[in-house]
Amino acid sequence: MARHRSPSRTGRPREARVDEAITSATRELLAEAGHHGLTMDAVARRAGIGKAAIYRRYATKQEMVLAAAVEGTVPATPDTGSLLGDLTVLAETVVARLSHPAASNGLLGLLGELGTDAALAGRFAELLIEPERAGDELVLRRAVDRGELAAMPDVELFHAVFGGAVLSWIFVSRLDPADLPARLARFTCAALRAER
Amino acid sequence: MARHRSPSRTGRPREARVDEAITSATRELLAEAGHHGLTMDAVARRAGIGKAAIYRRYATKQEMVLAAAVEGTVPATPDTGSLLGDLTVLAETVVARLSHPAASNGLLGLLGELGTDAALAGRFAELLIEPERAGDELVLRRAVDRGELAAMPDVELFHAVFGGAVLSWIFVSRLDPADLPARLARFTCAALRAER
Amino acid sequence: MARHRSPSRTGRPREARVDEAITSATRELLAEAGHHGLTMDAVARRAGIGKAAIYRRYATKQEMVLAAAVEGTVPATPDTGSLLGDLTVLAETVVARLSHPAASNGLLGLLGELGTDAALAGRFAELLIEPERAGDELVLRRAVDRGELAAMPDVELFHAVFGGAVLSWIFVSRLDPADLPARLARFTCAALRAER
Amino acid sequence: MARHRSPSRTGRPREARVDEAITSATRELLAEAGHHGLTMDAVARRAGIGKAAIYRRYATKQEMVLAAAVEGTVPATPDTGSLLGDLTVLAETVVARLSHPAASNGLLGLLGELGTDAALAGRFAELLIEPERAGDELVLRRAVDRGELAAMPDVELFHAVFGGAVLSWIFVSRLDPADLPARLARFTCAALRAER
DNA sequence: CATTAATCGAGACGGTACGTCTTGTCTTGCA
DNA sequence: TGCAAGACAAGACGTACCGTCTCGATTAATG
Numbered sequence: 001m002a003r004h005r006s007p008s009r010t011g012r013p014r015e016a017r018v019d020e021a022i023t024s025a026t027r028e029l030l031a032e033a034g035h036h037g038l039t040m041d042a043v044a045r046r047a048g049i050g051k052a053a054i055y056r057r058y059a060t061k062q063e064m065v066l067a068a069a070v071e072g073t074v075p076a077t078p079d080t081g082s083l084l085g086d087l088t089v090l091a092e093t094v095v096a097r098l099s100h101p102a103a104s105n106g107l108l109g110l111l112g113e114l115g116t117d118a119a120l121a122g123r124f125a126e127l128l129i130e131p132e133r134a135g136d137e138l139v140l141r142r143a144v145d146r147g148e149l150a151a152m153p154d155v156e157l158f159h160a161v162f163g164g165a166v167l168s169w170i171f172v173s174r175l176d177p178a179d180l181p182a183r184l185a186r187f188t189c190a191a192l193r194a195e196r
Numbered sequence: 197m198a199r200h201r202s203p204s205r206t207g208r209p210r211e212a213r214v215d216e217a218i219t220s221a222t223r224e225l226l227a228e229a230g231h232h233g234l235t236m237d238a239v240a241r242r243a244g245i246g247k248a249a250i251y252r253r254y255a256t257k258q259e260m261v262l263a264a265a266v267e268g269t270v271p272a273t274p275d276t277g278s279l280l281g282d283l284t285v286l287a288e289t290v291v292a293r294l295s296h297p298a299a300s301n302g303l304l305g306l307l308g309e310l311g312t313d314a315a316l317a318g319r320f321a322e323l324l325i326e327p328e329r330a331g332d333e334l335v336l337r338r339a340v341d342r343g344e345l346a347a348m349p350d351v352e353l354f355h356a357v358f359g360g361a362v363l364s365w366i367f368v369s370r371l372d373p374a375d376l377p378a379r380l381a382r383f384t385c386a387a388l389r390a391e392r
Numbered sequence: 393m394a395r396h397r398s399p400s401r402t403g404r405p406r407e408a409r410v411d412e413a414i415t416s417a418t419r420e421l422l423a424e425a426g427h428h429g430l431t432m433d434a435v436a437r438r439a440g441i442g443k444a445a446i447y448r449r450y451a452t453k454q455e456m457v458l459a460a461a462v463e464g465t466v467p468a469t470p471d472t473g474s475l476l477g478d479l480t481v482l483a484e485t486v487v488a489r490l491s492h493p494a495a496s497n498g499l500l501g502l503l504g505e506l507g508t509d510a511a512l513a514g515r516f517a518e519l520l521i522e523p524e525r526a527g528d529e530l531v532l533r534r535a536v537d538r539g540e541l542a543a544m545p546d547v548e549l550f551h552a553v554f555g556g557a558v559l560s561w562i563f564v565s566r567l568d569p570a571d572l573p574a575r576l577a578r579f580t581c582a583a584l585r586a587e588r
Numbered sequence: 589m590a591r592h593r594s595p596s597r598t599g600r601p602r603e604a605r606v607d608e609a610i611t612s613a614t615r616e617l618l619a620e621a622g623h624h625g626l627t628m629d630a631v632a633r634r635a636g637i638g639k640a641a642i643y644r645r646y647a648t649k650q651e652m653v654l655a656a657a658v659e660g661t662v663p664a665t666p667d668t669g670s671l672l673g674d675l676t677v678l679a680e681t682v683v684a685r686l687s688h689p690a691a692s693n694g695l696l697g698l699l700g701e702l703g704t705d706a707a708l709a710g711r712f713a714e715l716l717i718e719p720e721r722a723g724d725e726l727v728l729r730r731a732v733d734r735g736e737l738a739a740m741p742d743v744e745l746f747h748a749v750f751g752g753a754v755l756s757w758i759f760v761s762r763l764d765p766a767d768l769p770a771r772l773a774r775f776t777c778a779a780l781r782a783e784r
Numbered sequence: 785c786a787t788t789a790a791t792c793g794a795g796a797c798g799g800t801a802c803g804t805c806t807t808g809t810c811t812t813g814c815a
Numbered sequence: 816t817g818c819a820a821g822a823c824a825a826g827a828c829g830t831a832c833c834g835t836c837t838c839g840a841t842t843a844a845t846g
Contacts, residue, residue, distance in 0.1 A: 011790025012842045018792080034312030039832060050793040055834065105311050111367060112304040115297075116230030121370055129369055156371065157379050161357055164364030169356040171307060172363070173325055174317060183353050191387030207821030208811045214823080235801055246824040251803065403816025404815080410818080426704030431806060442819040447808065493703070501700040503759055507693050508622030513762055521761055548763065549771050553749055556756030561748040563699060564755070565717055566709060575745050583779030599795030600837045606797080627827055638798040643829070 004059040014056075021047035022054055026068035031101040035109035038065070062113055062120050066127060069106025073097055074131035076138070083143040084189045087162075090139060091181035094166045099177060108171060133159050143192070153192050162188060200255040210252070217243035218250055222264035227297040231305035234261070258309055258316050262323060265302025269293055270327035272334070279339040280385045283358075286335060287377035290362045295373060304367060329355050339388070349388050358384060406448075413439035414446055418460035419494040426493075427501035430457070454505055454512050458519060461498025465489055466523035468530070475535040476581045479554075482531060483573035486558045491569060500563060525551050535584070545584050554580060592647040602644070609635035610642055614656035619689040623697035626653070650701055650708050654715060657694025661685055662719035664726075671731040672777045675750075678727060679769035682754045687765060696759060721747050731780070741780050750776055 007014050025046035029038045040061060044051045058064040074097075077090045098104050107128075114121040136159045143149045165184055169175050203210050221242035225234045236257060240247045254260040270293075273286045294300050310317045332355045339345045361380055365371050399406050417439035421430045432453060436443045450456040466489075469482045490496050499520075506513045528551045535541045557576055561567050595602050613634035617626045628649060632639045646652040662685075665678045686692050702709045724747045731737045753772055757763050 008790065010844070011788075012792080013844090014791070015842095035308045036312055040834080041832075044793090048793080050795080051834080052794090052836085053792065056791085059834095061833075101311070105308075108311060109308040112231050112301075112306075112308045114367065114370070115301050115304060116232055125370065133369075154379065154383075156365075156369065157361070157376075157383055160365040160369060160371075161361040161380070161383065163368065164360030164362070165353070165357040166360070167364060167368070168360030169352075171310060172359065173329075173352065173356060174310070174321065175352065175356075180353075183350065184357070187350075187353055187357065187387050187391070190390035191383050194386035194390045195383070204821070206813080206819075208823080210822065211811095236803080237801070240824090244824085246826085247803080248805085248825095249823065252822075257802085400816070404818080406817070427700045428704055432808080433806075436819090440819085442821080443808080444810085444820090445818065448817080451808090453807075497700075497703050500703060504623050504693075504696040504698075504700045506759065506762070507689075507696060508624055517762065525761075546771060546775075548757075548761065549753070549768075549775055552757040552761055552763075553753040553772070553775065555760065556752030556754070557745070557749040558752070559756060559760070560752030561744075563702060564751065565721075565744065565748055566702070566713065567744065567748075572745075575742065576749070579742075579745055579749065579779050579783070582782035583775050586778035586782045587775070596795070598793075598839085600797080602796065603837095628829080629827070632798085636798080638796095638800085639829080640799090640831085641797065644796070649828085 004055065004057055004063070018047070018049055018053050019057065021049055022057065022064065023068045026064060026106075027102040030065070030069060030103075030105040030109075034101075034105045038105075038109070040064075060120075062110060062117070063123070065106045065110060066120075066123055069103050070110070070124070071127050073103060074128065074135060077135055079142060083139075083146070083148045083192070084185055086139045086142065087185035087189055088181050090135070090162070091166065091184045094163060095170070095177045095181055098166055098170050104171065129159075132163060136162065140192075149192060149195075151195075153195055158188070158192070161191075200251065200253055200259070214243070214245055214249050215253065217245055218253065218260065219264045222260060222302075223298040226261070226265060226301040230297075230301045234301075234305075236260075256316075258306060258313070259319070261302045261306060262316070262319055265299050266306070266320070267323050269299060270324065270331060273331055275338060279335075279342070279344045279388070280381055282335045282338065283381035283385055284377050286331070286358070287362065287380045290359060291366070291373045291377055294362055294366050300367065325355075328359060332358065336388075345388060345391075347391075349391055354384070354388070357387075410439070410441055410445050411449065413441055414449065414456065415460045418456060418498075422457070422461060422495075422497040422501075423493040426497045430497075430501070452512075454502060454509070455515070457498045457502060458512075458515055461495050462502070462516070463519050465495060466520065466527060469527055471534060475531075475538070475540045475584070476577055478531045478534065479577035479581055480573050482527070482554070483558065483576045486555060487562070487569045487573055490558055490562050496563065521551075524555060528554065532584075541584060541587075543587075545587055550580070550584070553583075592643065592645055592651070606635070606637055606641050607645065609637055610645065610652065611656045614652060614694075615690040618653070618657060618691075618693040622689075622693045626693075626697075628652075648708075650698060650705070651711070653694045653698060654708070654711055657691050658698070658712070659715050661691060662716065662723060665723055667730060671727075671734070671736045671780070672773055674727045674730065675773035675777055676769050678723070678750070679754065679772045682751060683758070683765045683769055686754055686758050692759065717747075720751060724750065728780075737780060737783075739783075741783055746776070746780070749779075 022043060025043045026038065029042055029046060033042075038061075040051055040054060043064070044054060054064060058067065075093060077086055077093065080086050080089055098107070110120070110124060114124060133155060137155050140149065140153055140155060140158065144152055162184070166177070166180065169180055169184075170177055218239060221239045222234065225238055225242060229238075234257075236247055236250060239260070240250060250260060254263065271289060273282055273289065276282050276285055294303070306316070306320060310320060329351060333351045336345065336349055336351060336354065340348050358380070361384075362373070362376065365376055365380075366373055414435060417435045418430065421434055421438060425434075430453075432443055432446060435456070436446060446456060450459065467485060469478055469485065472478050472481055490499070502512070502516060506516060525547060529547050532541065532545055532547060532550065536544055554576070558569070558572065561572055562569055610631060613631045614626065617630055617634060621630075626649075628639055628642060631652070632642060642652060646655065663681060665674055665681065668674050668677055686695070698708070698712060702712060721743060725743045728737065728741055728743060728746065732740050750772070753776075754765070754768065757768055757772075758765055
């Protein structure tokens with residue numbers, strides 16, 4: 001994560017303990033009290049640090065949330081041997097990620113700011129969208145290589161459909177995501193195969 | 197829209213002019229300055245009313261945004277004669293709706309609060325999700341009746357995929373939605389037809 | 393009391409019940425909650441009337457308080473046969489008046505506004521100061537006629553000393569006024585007699 | 589002046605500049621616009637500070653006014669060599685103090701709240717009444733020592749008479765205080781001498 | 785070892801939004 | 816017209832939050 005100001009070489013070095021405390025406190029507060037309960041003072045108090053220590057690392061609250069709730073949350077999807085299997089695992093991963101209160105509250109809180117903060121939107125794309133898209137591409141490329149798909153599908157559309165469906169299911173419709181992965185994987189798999 | 201306190205029968209009746217002014221000012225400010233620039237004082241000033249007139253109608257800022265940016269924005273989808281046609285029109289409608297700055301800024305701002313405000317989530321479902329789902333069901337029912345689909349598909353999943361894809365495309369990936377309706381309609385249509 | 397707008401001759405006549413209810417409610421609220429708890433809405437609610445009925449009678453809150461807490465509270469001082477006796481009775485009267493919570497809270501609340509509201513100051517003088525001064529003059533004149541005083545003293549100074557002492561004793565120093573009348577009467581009587 | 593929350597030992601210390609700015613702005617606004625024009629926002633704006641800086645120091649608006657308009661306004665009375673001289677100077681001092689618009693508007697505004705706010709009344713007594721009473725006692729003691737008075741008079745009554753007379757003259761009767769000091773000193777001196 | 789420079793916790797700072805309250809006016813329907 | 820009820824515009828109240836700054840005390844690396 002790009003820092004507000006990168007640490008200088010001279011003087012007292014930054015304490016890793018503080019980095020960790022900020023991230024933990026942010027996650028805890030997001031999980032407990034949501035976007036509304038996440039104040040910089042509360043983070044500092046919970047982390048047992050001063051506010052300056054936060055702003056030395058992150059220029060804004062959004063950057064801090066980004067680092068705590070979004071950064072590094074996209075794992076690689078393992079090769080299960082079939083497209084349907086891969087998609088099921090992928091869906092399970094996305095569901096698991098968005099089901100965690102800290103991640104979801106952080107993510108949704110950020111979404112509302114993206115529209116009026118281009119810099120934030122860029123960082124957001126870099127940390128979340130790009131890794132996700134790359135993972136999706138890998139999964140689809142494997143299916144093509146296996147011969148399950150005739151041609152490389154529209155990755156961007158696939159990403160929007162797949163991620164968007166989970167987002168909508170959990171946050172907009174607020175339904176139980178228990179059997180969503182299986183259903184979504186089957187639905188999407190059918191669409192991909194049908195594309196000539 | 198359910199009010200903060202429902203107007204009593206006696207005394208001076210509420211002025212429709214004020215309702216209208218609040219809604220207009222909210223939409224304008226959302227469009228111009230986004231979620232961040234939408235302050236209650238600004239709404240009151242722009243609407244030429246007092247803040248009490250707002251709080252007499254809406255218990256919270258979120259309720260006000262809900263009424264101004266979400267309520268009554270879901271139109272019926274006309275029958276184009278084919279599933280693909282219907283889905284294209286439906287996608288165009290959703291895209292048009294989410295492309296309007298007032299609606300999108302309002303909607304995204306609300307999304308972040310839904311996780312920790314059950315009452316708001318209920319109102320949100322009632323005003324947005326339910327009408328959308330009902331419209332989706334109608335479109336799919338027509339396709340079944342036409343014989344385009346063998347059985348009634350999973351409406352909930354369809355709604356999540358369709359709406360979620362647009363949401364993700366526009367707000368998460370932040371891509372140009374120009375040719376999204378056609379691509380999304382074709383993709384979804386294929387999946388629905390493939391379902392046994 | 394001069395009204396905000398004098399009642400017109402035509403139409404429905406004003407109800408005396410309403411006048412009485414306003415005055416009573418004002419006095420009760422002043423006594424119970426002081427100047428701070430006296431709001432126009434509270435008076436209207438307690439009196440079981442509409443706010444318009446109050447503003448039809450009094451142009452401002454201050455006028456209402458003036459009418460309820462100040463007007464007509466200055467009784468004549470009976471002739472006890474001696475200056476000391478008269479002064480004692482006069483002091484007892486003033487103490488009694490200022491000891492009533494409604495009157496005192498009303499009076500003190502008004503005092504704070506007099507400095508920046510000339511119209512109110514005029515009404516205040518007319519309703520309270522003038523009657524008091526006239527009463528004082530009568531008492532002193534009687535003492536001159538009796539031969540207790542050689543010449544007519546400075547009535548204005550006497551009024552300020554006498555009323556001000558009680559005011560200061562009760563509200564500024566916040567002492568028990570039980571034996572104030574006797575002490576004040578003796579002190580003032582001595583001063584008046586000593587004046588050559 | 590006892591603060592809302594006393595400053596802690598750690599952290600950034602409070603700035604004296606801010607204390608001074610609050611007091612000055614309060615005095616200026618009281619003088620210019622009276623009790624009614626003294627709003628917390630106006631004080632903050634005029635002082636060039638945030639409202640939080642005020643509430644960090646004073647729990648309520650009244651406390652702030654107390655500190656700005658009352659605290660430390662009671663000077664010692666110099667020894668003129670005679671009781672009449674001392675009393676004249678004392679009266680002049682009181683008149684001068686109450687003639688200043690900031691002090692008078694602040695003081696009168698507070699008087700109205702004393703009846704229903706015991707804590708405020710206590711602070712008021714501590715900051716204004718006690719110093720005044722102590723000053724009065726000194727003046728009277730000097731007169732006894734000089735032999736002008738046979739015995740120590742009733743200080744409490746004297747204080748009520750002397751201060752109350754000025755209060756009543758200026759604020760209740762609203763008369764010109766130009767020759768009040770001389771008249772009041774002569775009147776009170778006579779009474780004190782006459783006491784056996 | 786002594787100096788230097790950035791770190792740390794704590795909390796004050798200016799600015800600003802929040803949701804509530806109050807004042808004096810206005811607008812209903814009923815009497 | 817008067818009346819009870821209550822909506823209206825304006826704006827102050829006291830609280831909370833953000834991002835910056837200032838204090839005294841630490842803590843490495845450098846001279």
